[in-house]
Structures are given as structure tokens and as C-alpha cells.
Amino acid sequence: MPSNHTASPDQDDQRQSFQTSNRLFRREATARKGRREPIDGLLRVTAPHEWLILIALIISISAFAAWGTFGEVERGLKVECLLVYPGERYTIASDSSGNVAEVFVEIGSMVNAGQPLARLRSSQLDRNILLAQSKVDLLEERSGSEGSEELTLAKNDLLELTALQITGQLVISHASGQLVSHQLTPGRALQLGDEVAVVREYNSMDLHALAYVSRRDAQRIEPNMDARISLIFGAQNGKSVLDAEVIGFSDTRVESLTWLSALGLNGQGQVLELRLLEIPPDDVSDGTPCNSRIIYERDSPFSVIIP
Structure with missing residues (x-):
């Protein structure tokens, strides 16, 4: 037998309040439907491909900072030279x-x-x-x-x-x-x-490099400074760039030496002598022309950019 159930006044108030809230929410949602929200901008910045760009930028800046702090910039003097056996x-x-x-x-x-x-x-x-x-x-x-x-x-x-x-x-x-x-x-x-x-005059069979340098350039150079020897015509059977070091140079300025001129090196100034730190290729012999770069100063990149 069905029973008669009459809603209480409190239940009617709750139902009416819920319906009112639903209408307000739908009206607000309709109004904001075409409007851009701040959260959309955040989602746009953090898109996957833009994250990759941001990470790459951070890595580049970090690498540049590390290079500027721990890297090295060389200052050197480049002169023409000749590979010869040492001795008068x-x-x-x-x-x-x-x-x-x-x-x-x-x-x-x-x-x-x-x-x-x-x-x-x-x-x-x-x-x-x-x-x-x-x-x-x-x-x-x-x-x-x-x-x-x-x-x-x-x-x-x-x-x-x-x-x-x-x-x-x-x-x-x-x-x-x-x-x-x-x-x-x-x-x-x-x-x-x-x-x-x-x-x-027999001294040794190790090739040395000789070059003419001006008095001003000689003041920058000291014994044991690092240098690099580049063979002008290259080497068919080995490296064309060899490590070397400064032995020293003549105390006085000299005119072009006859025997050096005969081998193809002309000039005047103080005679610079370099010792090879690597064994030259077999096709390199007495009188081989070359270029030498003497490293007289090393600094960090930031010290060059920011004196």
C-alpha cells in the first residue's frame, strides 16, 4: 500500500538552492567560454618543444660560462722558419x-x-x-x-x-x-x-727550427715557451703540425746568414732557435721550410673580453 510522503520545508530549500547554483555556474561558464585564461599561457610556455628550446638555451649559457672561466685563449707570434740540423x-x-x-x-x-x-x-x-x-x-x-x-x-x-x-x-x-x-x-x-x-759542426741529428725575429718580438719570448711548427708543403708520411719549444735566440741582431739564404730563409734580426718535441716525418729533412707560432701568453676568455 503506497504511502504518502510530503517533502519537508528544509528539503525544498536545498533543492531550490542547488538549482540556483547550477544556473549561475552555467551562466559563468558561457561567459568565460571564449576568454583566454592565465592557465593557457602557462600551458603554452611549458609545451614539450619549448621545453627543449629552454633546456638548450640553459646548456649553451652554462657552456659559455664554463669556457669563459676555465677555457684558454692563446696569444702568439707567427714567423717563417727553416728546419735545419743544429751546429755551426x-x-x-x-x-x-x-x-x-x-x-x-x-x-x-x-x-x-x-x-x-x-x-x-x-x-x-x-x-x-x-x-x-x-x-x-x-x-x-x-x-x-x-x-x-x-x-x-x-x-x-x-x-x-x-x-x-x-x-x-x-x-x-x-x-x-x-x-x-x-x-x-x-x-x-x-x-x-x-x-x-x-x-x-756535428752536434746532433735532431732537427731544429731557425727563424729571424725583431728585437721587439724577441722581448716577448723566453726559453721553454711552447710553439707549433707547421710544414709549408705538408708531410706525405706523417703530421704536418709539430709541437716545439723555444731554446733561445742570439743576443745580437744579425744580417741574413749566407747558409740560411742558400737554403731559402732570408731576413735579419735576432735568430730564434726552436727544438722539436715530436719526431718529424721521414720526408722532412735539412732545409725544409716551415711556419712557427710561439705562444707567449695564455689567458681566460673573460680576461680578454673584460680587461
Whole structure:
């Protein structure tokens, strides 16, 4: 049997209040439907692809700050140089005239002071022998079978010239060391005083680099400073950039050294010497041209940007 249930006044008030709240919420939601909320902007900044951009920017700034603090900027001096074997070099000149008949030495061999480098044959000597022989013949005709003092002297001169022709006139080394170059080729005509060879006072077989620097640049350089040697023509069988260090430089300014000019390095100033810290490639030898960069100062990047 159904029972009659009558709502109480409190329940009617609650129902009416709930309906009123629903109407207010729908009206507010409709009004704000097309309006941009602050939360939308936050969601836009934190989109995944923009997070990646933000992270990359933070990493870049951090890397720049680390480089500026702990990185290094080098200041250096760049000059042309030449790779050579160390040691004083002496130029050997011919003591006589003639054509090279025979060469006794090879480049790179060790020679002693007084050692013959080559033998010359002189056309002038041949003419002198003919004249001496003619003189002897003439004196013999005049003197007959009887000898004379003049004939004896003439024969002695002829014997000396003939002996000299047999042995040849010699090109003699006046220094001991290693023969680093020579221009002695069979058949070449030499005049008295012609430079024919260079002998290096033997020191070591380690290549060094030599360069000319001005007095102002020399004041920045100190022994043991780091340097880099760049081979101008590169290396076919190895590195073309080699580490080196400063040995020192000459105390006085010098004009262009003859033997360096002959190898291709011209200039004037104080002579800078560098020691290679790496073994050069096999195709690098005495007289190889190069460029050197001497590092005379190292600073942090910030010290350069902000003095």
C-alpha cells in the first residue's frame, strides 16, 4: 500500500538552492567560454618543444660560462722558419781553378779538416805542362848531351807539373763535421774562391727550427715557451703540425746568414732557435721550410673580453 510522503520545508530549500547554483555556474561558464585564461599561457610556455628550446638555451649559457672561466685563449707570434740540423756551419771554397774530375764524398758523410772533397783537372795546368815540356826540349837541343843547371830546373818543374796532373788539384775541407751540401758535380768548372760545400759542426741529428725575429718580438719570448711548427708543403708520411719549444735566440741582431739564404730563409734580426718535441716525418729533412707560432701568453676568455 503506497504511502504518502510530503517533502519537508528544509528539503525544498536545498533543492531550490542547488538549482540556483547550477544556473549561475552555467551562466559563468558561457561567459568565460571564449576568454583566454592565465592557465593557457602557462600551458603554452611549458609545451614539450619549448621545453627543449629552454633546456638548450640553459646548456649553451652554462657552456659559455664554463669556457669563459676555465677555457684558454692563446696569444702568439707567427714567423717563417727553416728546419735545419743544429751546429755551426762553415763554407768551403775552392783553392784552385779547374773542372771537377772526381768527387770523393757524399752529402751527409762526415769529413775531417784537411780531407779532400774532390779532384780537379785544370786546362791551364795542361797548357803549363806543354810549355814546360817545350822548354825542356829546347834546352836539351842547345846543351846537347851536356846538362846544365837551367835544364835541370826545367826538368824538375816538368816533373812537378806532371805529378800534379796525375794526382789532380784537390778541393780540401778546412773544417771537421758533417757535409750538409755541396755543388761538386763531375765536369763543373770552378774558379778560385768559388763556394763549393757547407760543413756543419756535428752536434746532433735532431732537427731544429731557425727563424729571424725583431728585437721587439724577441722581448716577448723566453726559453721553454711552447710553439707549433707547421710544414709549408705538408708531410706525405706523417703530421704536418709539430709541437716545439723555444731554446733561445742570439743576443745580437744579425744580417741574413749566407747558409740560411742558400737554403731559402732570408731576413735579419735576432735568430730564434726552436727544438722539436715530436719526431718529424721521414720526408722532412735539412732545409725544409716551415711556419712557427710561439705562444707567449695564455689567458681566460673573460680576461680578454673584460680587461
